[in-house]
Amino acid sequence: MANTELLCIVRNVSAEGINVEIFGELNLPTDIEIELAGGTRIAIRKIWQRDRSSGFQFLAPIEVEDFLDPPQTYPDKRAIRLRVNERVIIKNAKQFDRALMVDISVRGAKIEALDGLGVGHDVEIVVADLGAHKSNVRWLEDGLAGVLFYQPIRFDRLAMWSARIAAEGRPSDIG
Structure with missing residues (x-):
């Protein structure tokens, strides 16, 4: 699971730790980081894990208010992105090609830009x-090219997908 990112749902939080739900039966490493919606990363240590629930201790106490409403490190509020290293197929009216997807969120993805791809073009990402x-x-x-999905992916579906690729040992392009 080295260099892997997963989506999770935070079920509760205190100044000392959090309880999260993951989507898959994974044996999480002891020391990891959780990334908040604003891009802030916090070091955490696994205390327990049962099925899809895990309890983590913060390595340093946090302010719960800052956790719930983190400062934005990006110019606009955006969906959490998973950094990945996945081959995809890009289709448009004139082209059918393979490309590398470097990140994905429920609303879109970042892919290698292909020749002939332009801003405003409609494509299908497989x-x-x-x-x-279907994307724009x-x-x-x-x-690189940023594409916006016309129909967002459901969070739980993307979370299960990320858990499945982690279980298969397919690393993210991080680390």
Whole structure:
């Protein structure tokens, strides 16, 4: 599970720790980080794990208010992204090609930009085990493209997908 990211639901939080629900039967490492919606990362240590629930202790006490409403490190509020290293298929009216997806959220993804891809183009992104997603190219920069899904992926579906690729040992492009 090294270099893997998972989505989880925080069930409760105190200044000393949190209880989270993960989507899959995974043996989580003892020391990990949790990333909040604003991009803030907090070091945590696993105290217990039963089925899909896990209890973690913060390595340093936190302010619960800051955890619940974290400062934004991004210019706009955005959905949490999972950094991945997944091959996808990109389809449009003129092109059918493979590309690397470097992150995904419930609302969109960041992929390698292909020749002929332009801002405003409609494409279909096919992700193994997640299906096809009609999308619109929103930006192009440094060889990457940001796409917005016309129909968001349900959080629990994306969370189960991330747990499945973690269980298969497919690393994220992090670390």
